[in-house]
Amino acid sequence: MTTVNPARRAPTLEAVAAAAGVSRSTASRVLNGSTNVSPDAVASVERAVARLDYVPNRAARSLVNSQTMALALVVPEDTIRFFGDPYFAAIVQGIARGLEDSDYVLTLQLANPSEPSTKMVRYLTGGNVDGAFVVSHHSGDHFLAGLGSTLPVVFGGRPLGDSEQPNYFVDVDNAAAAAMGTRHLIDQGRRRIATIAGPSDMPAGIDRTEGWKAALADAGLPDDMLAYGDFTLASGAQAMRSLLDQHPDLDCVFVASDLMAVGAVSELREQGISVPQQVAIVGFDDSPAAETGAIRLTTVHQPSVAMGVRMAETMLAILRGENPPHEHILPTHLVVRDSA
Amino acid sequence: MTTVNPARRAPTLEAVAAAAGVSRSTASRVLNGSTNVSPDAVASVERAVARLDYVPNRAARSLVNSQTMALALVVPEDTIRFFGDPYFAAIVQGIARGLEDSDYVLTLQLANPSEPSTKMVRYLTGGNVDGAFVVSHHSGDHFLAGLGSTLPVVFGGRPLGDSEQPNYFVDVDNAAAAAMGTRHLIDQGRRRIATIAGPSDMPAGIDRTEGWKAALADAGLPDDMLAYGDFTLASGAQAMRSLLDQHPDLDCVFVASDLMAVGAVSELREQGISVPQQVAIVGFDDSPAAETGAIRLTTVHQPSVAMGVRMAETMLAILRGENPPHEHILPTHLVVRDSA
């Protein structure tokens, strides 16, 4: 831990240069890793920096470089309300980790996606940040989709919407992953396969439902048992209830998120239906929720933290002027535990 | 939505002044709301600002004012892992809302509280932010407690630890609130009153347990039935199980968080025990979890969003050079629903 005397003004480059016996220019050069500096100069400047506990002034740097060294983390308000979904927390953690070794800071922007405040738009487009991450299950259908044309933007999850130019995003192949989860159920000999789907206005909701359908079609099984949730635990329980009402003969459910799966399991147990014997459950995410519930969930693993890290790396690459791929699809795999 | 031409460089104060036919000084004065400016000048500058869609350059401003206009939001990593607790999401939302009308931005700092990276310490104390919010259930026992001496810091929840100077914090009277919740159970005629407590190294955990004990003592009731959780849903279920094992005769439980209460309820229902008939439950928080579970929770309401707002207001006051009170204790009340 560094001890700081708040009374003393922070040392400037000037002071470092003086202490090192070189000019401000030279001091600046070693700070910025220029190669054209003599070893002697490097050494003495570095010593001075250490001794004075020098930290460059961000504002001064920003002013000359016209870079803010700040990246916005745009979180739709309803997302933070539903932060209960560990998926988001993991993504954010990944982004933060991916930025750890850089000099960028993350500024938090809570947005109302359906009606972005002009203040936020001005903040984002007004040169206050060098880029933005958008973390939301239904990002892109709104003002956020257009953002990419004025600012480097990386989305967590494929954005909806029809922006002219392609957006950067990191995602998994939701359809394929859902099909994989469903196939596991089929392979176990299950035949009455229901699903609890995510909202049909979110890519993750849509694609996972498609995957479930595709796997059933391949196996010549009907896809008539579907109920919608909103990715929350409570909605999972409710969807399970209505599924049970309408299709008492179902023998398993592919659930589009672990949180909903936990809700579904608790509903089943309350109704005295055994999991997985009578009804098997496959979840999606492999979030902490998968292991902390009443029964350990068999689920499709999604590398959420890694996705966040990749978002950060993509942003850093763009900022370096490189040309990273627009799409990053990370691999998923099935984790077999006790629920199916 | 503002349309922005990314190709054109952002207009400077210079440009505004020129367009308004005044000097840079005057333009700056109207921008900063100085009173010593003629109405004419004010009007023409404002027109120029609107026409050019001028946004002041933060870096330049920071450089001369030596204010960063940035506030750190320090979130311990384990907190974000447990972000599932809507309490934190609400606090953060409140902070963001309280800052909405200010020019401050919130930078997110994920910290490992037991071993703060020197990078973060340097960031916080190195003049990169004007203040910091610390949001954590066990803030203060670590490096964060000392932070207050070098930087304005406002804690969410009373910090532990023995810092020399008093810290700023916003909290509720956890002990009194817990006693209120417990008393509700007593008033219903319950006599075998257990508790599921929060961790004993967190103020919220400690104080709520104290409140439960105090209410029981007042009523001449024993306080022998206690199990610990860690504020997560899963831990609530597990604590309920062990309570039931050891004290099959309990007739109600005061639970130190809604999330744990939801876990407890689901455990009870699985064991075929009716809520509230056989076992009544009182939770704590009045978070969304209280209304979305299998049974609507009777719970102690804590104004989480308002607490966040108050944290922001306190910070803003400190930054204005005012002398706000160090402690803000917000009121709680009981919300009676179906679980007790």
Added chain:
DNA sequence: CTGAAAGCGCTTACAG
């Protein structure tokens, strides 16, 4: 390899 100088976009005494 090095230093003197200009300049990034603002604010604020200072003199009028």
Added chain:
DNA sequence: CTGAAAGCGCTTACAG
């Protein structure tokens, strides 16, 4: 009430 000027702390051609 207003403008010319200095200065905040850096970086980077430019000339050597």
